Amino acid sequence: MSGDSSRKRILGRVRRALRDVPASEQPADHPVARDYAEKHGERSHAATVGLLAENLADYRALVHRTNAPGLPALLTRLLLERGARRVAVPAGLPAGWLAAAPAELLVDSPALTSHELDSVDSVVTGCALAIAETGTVVLDAGPDQGSRRLTLVPDHHICVVRTGDQVVDSVPQAVRRLSPERPLTWISGPSATSDIELERVEGVHGPRTLEVVLVTGDPREL
Amino acid sequence: MRVGLFVTCVNDTLYPHTGRAAITLLERLGVHVDFPAEQSCCGQPLFNSGYRHRTEPLLRRYATAFRDHDYIVTPSGSCAAMVRDNYPRIAAKAAAEGRDAVVPRAVTEAAARTYELTEFLIDILGVTDVGAYYPHTVTYHPTCHGLRMLGLGDRPRRLLEHVEGLELRELPGAEECCGFGGTFAVKNPAVSAAMGADKARAVTATGAGAVCTVDNSCLLHLGGILAREGSPVRPVHIAEILAGTKDDPAPPLPAPGTTRTARTGGAR
Amino acid sequence: MTGTYLGMPSFPRAAETSTRDVRLRANLRRATGTIRAKRDRAVAELDDWARLRAAGAAVKDRTLRHLDHYLVQLEESVTRAGGTVHWAADAAEANRIVTGLVLATGEREVVKVKSMATQETGLNGALAAAGIRAYETDLAELIVQLGGDLPSHILVPAIHRNRSEIRDIFRSRMADWGLPAPEGLTDSPADLAEAARLHLREKFLRAKVAVSGANFAVAETGTLVVVESEGNGRMCLTLPETLISVVGIEKVVPTWQDLEIFLQLLPRSSTAERMNPYTSMWTGTTDGDGPRTFHLVLLDNGRTDTLADTIGRRALRCIRCSACLNVCPVYERAGGHAYGSPYPGPIGAVLTPQLRGLASPLEESLPFASTLCGACFEACPVAIDIPEILVHLRERVVEGGPVTVRGTRTVIKPAKRHGTERAVMRAASWAFDHPRALRRGQRLLARTRGLHPRRLPGPGRTWSDSRDLPDIPPESFRDWWDRTRGGTGRAGGTS
Numbered sequence: 001m002s003g004d005s006s007r008k009r010i011l012g013r014v015r016r017a018l019r020d021v022p023a024s025e026q027p028a029d030h031p032v033a034r035d036y037a038e039k040h041g042e043r044s045h046a047a048t049v050g051l052l053a054e055n056l057a058d059y060r061a062l063v064h065r066t067n068a069p070g071l072p073a074l075l076t077r078l079l080l081e082r083g084a085r086r087v088a089v090p091a092g093l094p095a096g097w098l099a100a101a102p103a104e105l106l107v108d109s110p111a112l113t114s115h116e117l118d119s120v121d122s123v124v125t126g127c128a129l130a131i132a133e134t135g136t137v138v139l140d141a142g143p144d145q146g147s148r149r150l151t152l153v154p155d156h157h158i159c160v161v162r163t164g165d166q167v168v169d170s171v172p173q174a175v176r177r178l179s180p181e182r183p184l185t186w187i188s189g190p191s192a193t194s195d196i197e198l199e200r201v202e203g204v205h206g207p208r209t210l211e212v213v214l215v216t217g218d219p220r221e222l
Numbered sequence: 223m224r225v226g227l228f229v230t231c232v233n234d235t236l237y238p239h240t241g242r243a244a245i246t247l248l249e250r251l252g253v254h255v256d257f258p259a260e261q262s263c264c265g266q267p268l269f270n271s272g273y274r275h276r277t278e279p280l281l282r283r284y285a286t287a288f289r290d291h292d293y294i295v296t297p298s299g300s301c302a303a304m305v306r307d308n309y310p311r312i313a314a315k316a317a318a319e320g321r322d323a324v325v326p327r328a329v330t331e332a333a334a335r336t337y338e339l340t341e342f343l344i345d346i347l348g349v350t351d352v353g354a355y356y357p358h359t360v361t362y363h364p365t366c367h368g369l370r371m372l373g374l375g376d377r378p379r380r381l382l383e384h385v386e387g388l389e390l391r392e393l394p395g396a397e398e399c400c401g402f403g404g405t406f407a408v409k410n411p412a413v414s415a416a417m418g419a420d421k422a423r424a425v426t427a428t429g430a431g432a433v434c435t436v437d438n439s440c441l442l443h444l445g446g447i448l449a450r451e452g453s454p455v456r457p458v459h460i461a462e463i464l465a466g467t468k469d470d471p472a473p474p475l476p477a478p479g480t481t482r483t484a485r486t487g488g489a490r
Numbered sequence: 491m492t493g494t495y496l497g498m499p500s501f502p503r504a505a506e507t508s509t510r511d512v513r514l515r516a517n518l519r520r521a522t523g524t525i526r527a528k529r530d531r532a533v534a535e536l537d538d539w540a541r542l543r544a545a546g547a548a549v550k551d552r553t554l555r556h557l558d559h560y561l562v563q564l565e566e567s568v569t570r571a572g573g574t575v576h577w578a579a580d581a582a583e584a585n586r587i588v589t590g591l592v593l594a595t596g597e598r599e600v601v602k603v604k605s606m607a608t609q610e611t612g613l614n615g616a617l618a619a620a621g622i623r624a625y626e627t628d629l630a631e632l633i634v635q636l637g638g639d640l641p642s643h644i645l646v647p648a649i650h651r652n653r654s655e656i657r658d659i660f661r662s663r664m665a666d667w668g669l670p671a672p673e674g675l676t677d678s679p680a681d682l683a684e685a686a687r688l689h690l691r692e693k694f695l696r697a698k699v700a701v702s703g704a705n706f707a708v709a710e711t712g713t714l715v716v717v718e719s720e721g722n723g724r725m726c727l728t729l730p731e732t733l734i735s736v737v738g739i740e741k742v743v744p745t746w747q748d749l750e751i752f753l754q755l756l757p758r759s760s761t762a763e764r765m766n767p768y769t770s771m772w773t774g775t776t777d778g779d780g781p782r783t784f785h786l787v788l789l790d791n792g793r794t795d796t797l798a799d800t801i802g803r804r805a806l807r808c809i810r811c812s813a814c815l816n817v818c819p820v821y822e823r824a825g826g827h828a829y830g831s832p833y834p835g836p837i838g839a840v841l842t843p844q845l846r847g848l849a850s851p852l853e854e855s856l857p858f859a860s861t862l863c864g865a866c867f868e869a870c871p872v873a874i875d876i877p878e879i880l881v882h883l884r885e886r887v888v889e890g891g892p893v894t895v896r897g898t899r900t901v902i903k904p905a906k907r908h909g910t911e912r913a914v915m916r917a918a919s920w921a922f923d924h925p926r927a928l929r930r931g932q933r934l935l936a937r938t939r940g941l942h943p944r945r946l947p948g949p950g951r952t953w954s955d956s957r958d959l960p961d962i963p964p965e966s967f968r969d970w971w972d973r974t975r976g977g978t979g980r981a982g983g984t985s
Contacts, residue, residue: 006577006578006579006583007577009577009579009897010561010577010579010739010788010790010794011558011561011562012897013790013794013795013797013798013897014557014558014561014739014794014797015558016794016798016894016897016899017794017795017797017798017803017894018555018556018557018558018797020800021555021556025555025556026556027552027555027556027559027560027744030548030551030552030555030556031548032545032548032549032552033541033544033545033548034545035538035541035545036538036541036542036545036751036754037536037537037538037541040535040536040537040538055764059763059764059767109778110778114694114695114729115695118691118695131765133764134757134764134765135764135765136765141776141779147728147778147779147780148724148727148728148770148779148780149728149729149779149780152721152724152725152728152729153695153729171750171753171754171765172750174750175746175747175749175750175753176747176750180708180711180713180746180771180773181571181711181773182773182776183770183771183772183773183776183779183780184769184770184771184772185724185768185769185770185771186753186765186768186769186770186771187767187768188763188764188765188766188767188768189767190767191719191720191721191767191768192719192720192767193629193679193683193719193720194525194646194719194761195628195629195630195633195646195647195648195720196629196648196653196656196679196682196683197517197520197521197524197652197653197679198520198521198522198524198525198646198649199524199679201679201680201683203680203683203684203687204629204683204686204687204719204720204721204722205627205687205690205691205694205720205721205722205724205725206720206721206724206767206768207721229967229968231922231928233967234932234966234967234968235932235935235966235967236960236962236963237960237963238963238965238966238967238970239963241967241970241971242967242970257971257975259925259968259971259972260925261925262922262923262925262928263918263922265919265922267918268915268918268919269881270862270881270884271884271888271911271915272857272881272883272884272885272886272887272888272889273885273888273889273912273915273919274881274885274889275889276915276916276918276919277919279919279922279923280919280922280923283922283923366861366862366863366864366865367864369864370863370864370865370867370868371864397865398819398865399819399861399863399865401819401861402861403860403861403862403863404861404862405858406858406860406861406862407952407953407957408949408952408953409502409858410501410502410505410820410858410859411502411506411952411953411955411956412502412505412506412509412510412823413502413505413509413820413823413824413859414861414956415509415955415956415957416509416515416823417819417820417823417861418956418957419956442960443957445958445960446953446954446956446957446958446959446960447956447957447958449957449958450956450957450958
C-alpha cells in the first residue's frame with residue numbers, strides 16, 4: 001500500500017466523518033473565545049523579576065542576581081565553586097563574560113561530538129527570554145545560546161537572563177515573542193522525574209544543576 | 223406557589239419515610255405540597271445503562287404529571303440531576319431522531335422547574351435554619367450527582383450546621399464516590415465493593431452516629447456495607463434530619479442491627 | 491512475561507483480581523492521592539482556569555471539525571521546513587513505515603521517547619521482529635520494559651510499582667539491556683533515577699535514530715512540541731541524526747498562538763507543575779542543530795472512526811494529561827492494566843472502545859467501568875464530558891446502532907451478553923410507565939417483607955455478597971399518601 005493512497009484514504013475518511021459539519025463552515029466560524037488572562041495579576045517589573053526568581057527557586061534552580069559589570073566575577077565564582085575545568089560555550093557568548101574564568105572553553109560547533117560534550121563540566125549561555133509566572137527560561141538557539149545539545153549533555157548549566165528586556169510575565173506573552181522557526185527549549189528547573197511513586201526527584205538526564213543569573217543592565221558589550 | 227413532590231421510585235418503594243419527612247419539613251415551612259400520582263421513576267437506571275429510548279415515555283410522564291406545578295421538589299440529588307441535566311438532551315435527541323411524542327419544550331420547562339430539596343430550601347424559600355433538632359453526631363457525604371452535576375455546593379452543609387443539637391463530623395475524602403453508580407454496583411461488583419468499603423471505613427472512623435446524604439440510592443449501597451461490616455453508623459437521609467424538631471423529634475437512631483422500618487412511624 | 495494487551499479479560503474480571511492486590515492498591519492510592527492534592531493547588535493559581543479550559547476545548551473542536559484542512563496544512567508546513575510526512579491508516583502501516591525508515595538508515599537500534607501512539611501500535615514488537623532493538627528512555631517506560639510489563643498509566647506508566655519493586659527490577663534486569671545497576675543500589679527515588687541516568691547515557695550518546703511522539707503539531711508553522719520532565723526527550727530529539735515522530739492525527743492544533751493555551755493547561759493538569767522541566771519545539775530540521783532528517787508519521791488507527799461519532803469525537807480533544815486517571819476512584823481500585831489498553835482510566839474507557847471498535851467483550855465492558863461520578867469531567871482540562879460519552883457508548887453496546895469501522899459506516903447489533911438485562915429493562919420501562927402495575931408490585935413486596943433474605947441467591951449475589959439488603963417497608967410512600975391525604979393530588983393512576 002503506497003503512502004499516497006493512505007493519505008487519500010485518511011483524508012477521505014475524515015471528510016466522510018465530518019458530514020455533520022456544514023460545507024459552508026470555515027474553520028474560523030467555529031468560535032474560540034480567547035478571553036483568558038494575558039497575564040495573572042498586576043505587578044511592577046521588579047516584582048515580576050522577583051516572581052521569576054521565586055518560581056525558579058521553587059523548582060530547585062539556583063538563582064543569583066548581579067549587575068552587568070559584576071557578571072564576569074559572578075560567573076567565575078560559580079564555575080570555581082563547581083570546580084569546573086572544562087566549560088562549553090556558544091559561539092556568540094560575549095567574550096568578556098568568561099575572560100577571567102580559569103577554565104578551558106569549548107566553543108559550540110557542529111564538529112563537537114556528543115562524547116566531547118559529555119566530558120565538559122559546565123555550560124554557560126544566555127537565553128531568549130524568561131517567564132516569571134512559571135519560572136521558565138527559554139532558549140532559541142541564538143548566538144549566545146548555541147545548539148540545543150550544548151545545554152543538554154553537560155551536568156551543570158548556568159543561564160544568564162537580562163532582567164531589563166528578557167523577562168515576561170506569562171506563557172501567552174512568551175509565545176507571542178518567540179519565533180517557531182527557531183528550535184526552542186523551555187527549561188523550568190533542572191531535569192526531574194516523578195515516575196517513582198509520583199514523588200519529584202531532580203536530576204535525571206539533563207543538567208542536574210541549573211543556575212540562573214538575573215542580571216540588570218546590558219551585559220552584551222562585555 | 224404550587225409545589226409538587228417528586229418522591230422518586232427508590233424512596234417510594236424502599237424509603238417512604240424520606241418522602242414523608244420531606245412533606246413534614248415543607249409543610250412546617252408553610253409550603254403546601256402535592257403528590258401527583260401519575261409520577262413514576264425518572265428513568266435514570268435505564269438511561270445510565272444505555273437504554274435511552276426506554277426513558278422517553280418517562281420524560282413525557284414527568285412533564286405531564288408536573289405540568290401545573292411552579293416547583294418540583296425531590297429528595298434525591300441524582301434524580302434531580304437526571305431530570306435537569308439529561309432530560310433536555312434526551313428530548314432533543316428524540317425529536318432529532320423523529321420521535322415527537324416527547325415534546326422537548328415541555329420537558330425542558332419541567333426540568334427547569336425541578337429542584338433538589340436542599341436547593342429548594344435555600345434558593346427558593348431562602349432558609350438555612352429550618353428549625354430542626356437532631357441530637358446526634360452526623361457526618362455528611364456529598365453524593366456525586368449532587369456535587370458535580372447539580373452543583374449543590376455547601377447547601378446541605380449549611381442546613382445541617384443550623385440544626386440544633388447536631389454535631390457535624392468532617393468526612394475525610396468526602397468528595398470521592400461511594401461506589402454505587404446504579405447498575406455499576408452489580409456490573410462491577412469488585413470495584414464497587416472496594417470503593418464502598420473504603421468509604422464505609424472513612425465514615426466509621428469519624429465516630430459519628432449517622433452518615434447523611436441527599437440520596438437514598440447511595441445510602442442503599444453504603445448502608446448495606448456498613449450493616450454487613452457491623453459498623454455502628456446508621457445511614458440517614460437529610461430530609462429526615464431536617465424534619466425533626468424538639469416538639470416532634472426524629473426517632474432515635476436505631477441500634478446497630480435493628481431494622482430501619484422501626485423508624486417509619488417518625489416523620490409524618 | 492512480555493507485555494501484550496491481546497486476550498485481556500473484560501474489565502470486571504480483570505478488576506476482580508486487581509482490587510484484591512493489596513500492594514497495587516496501596517501504590518495507586520499513595521501516588522494518585524499525592525498528585526490530586528498538587529493538581530488542585532496548581533490549578534488554583536490561575537484564576538482564569540475555566541476560561542483557559544473553554545478555550546482549549548474550543549480550539550480542539552475547531553480543529554476536529556476541520557481536521558482535513560489542518561492535516562493538509564500541517565503536511566505543507568512540515569514539508570516546507572525540511573521534514574517528510576507519511577500517512578498511516580492503521581497500526582500495521584505505521585509500524586511498517588517506521589521499520590522501513592530505520593532499516594534504511596542501516597541502524598539496528600533506536601532510542602525512544604515515551605509515546606502513546608507507538609504503544610498503541612505495538613511498535614517495539616514490530617521493530618524487534620525486524621531485528622531492531624528499541625530502548626525506552628523515559629524512566630517509567632524503562633521500568634516497564636525491563637520488567638517485561640505493561641504500562642498502567644498515561645503519565646506514569648509504572649505507577650503500579652513501588653520503589654522497592656523498581657530497585658529489584660533494576661538489579662535483576664539492567665545487565666541484560668546494557669550497563670548493569672550500580673552495586674548497592676538502594677530504593678531511594680534519587681538513587682534509582684541516578685541508575686537510570688547511567689544506564690541510558692551511553693545509549694543516548696551512541697544513538698543514530700530516535701522515535702518519538704508529540705504532544706502538539708502546529709498546522710500553521712509545522713512545529714512539533716514534546717513536553718517532558720527528565721531530559722530523555724531532549725536527548726532523543728536532538729542527539730540522533732534521524733528523528734521519526736509518530737503522531738495521532740488529532741494532535742494537530744491550528745496556530746502557534748494556540749500553544750499559549752495548552753502550555754498552561756497541560757503541565758498543571760498532568761504533573762501538577764506550573765511548567766514541566768523541559769518542553770522542546772522544533773520545526774522541520776535546522777542546519778547544525780539536531781537531527782538532519784525528520785520524518786512525521788501521521789496515524790489514523792481508528793481516529794477517523796471516532797471522529798465520525800458526533801458525541802464520541804469529543805474524546806479526541808484529549809491531550810493525554812492523565813488528570814482523569816488521577817481523580818478516578820475506579821482507576822484507583824482497578825489499576826491501569828484492567829483497562830487492557832495503553833489508555834487506561836476514564837479516557838481509556840471512552841477511547842479504547844472507539845479506536846478499536848466494540849470488537850470484543852473487553853471493549854464492550856469498558857463503557858461500564860465507571861460509576862459516572864463525574865470527577866473525570868471536572869478535572870479534564872479540555873472539558874471532555876466523559877460520563878456523557880460513556881452513556882452514549884453504553885447505548886451502542888446494549889441497543890446497537892450506527893458506528894464507523896475502518897472508514898465504513900455500518901449498524902451494529904446489540905451485544906449478545908446483554909439479552910437478559912434488555913428484557914429486564916423493557917419490563918422496568920413498562921412498569922414505570924404503568925404506576926398501577928408498579929403499585930401492585932410494591933404491595934406484593936410489602937406483603938412478603940418477612941420473607942426477604944439479607945442475602946440473595948443467584949445473580950443477586952453480586953449485590954449481596956458485600957452489602958446487606960434494606961428492609962422492605964410495610965407501606966410504600968404512595969399508599970401512605972393515599973391513606974392519609976388521598977384525593978388532594980390529581981387522580982390519574984391512583985385507583
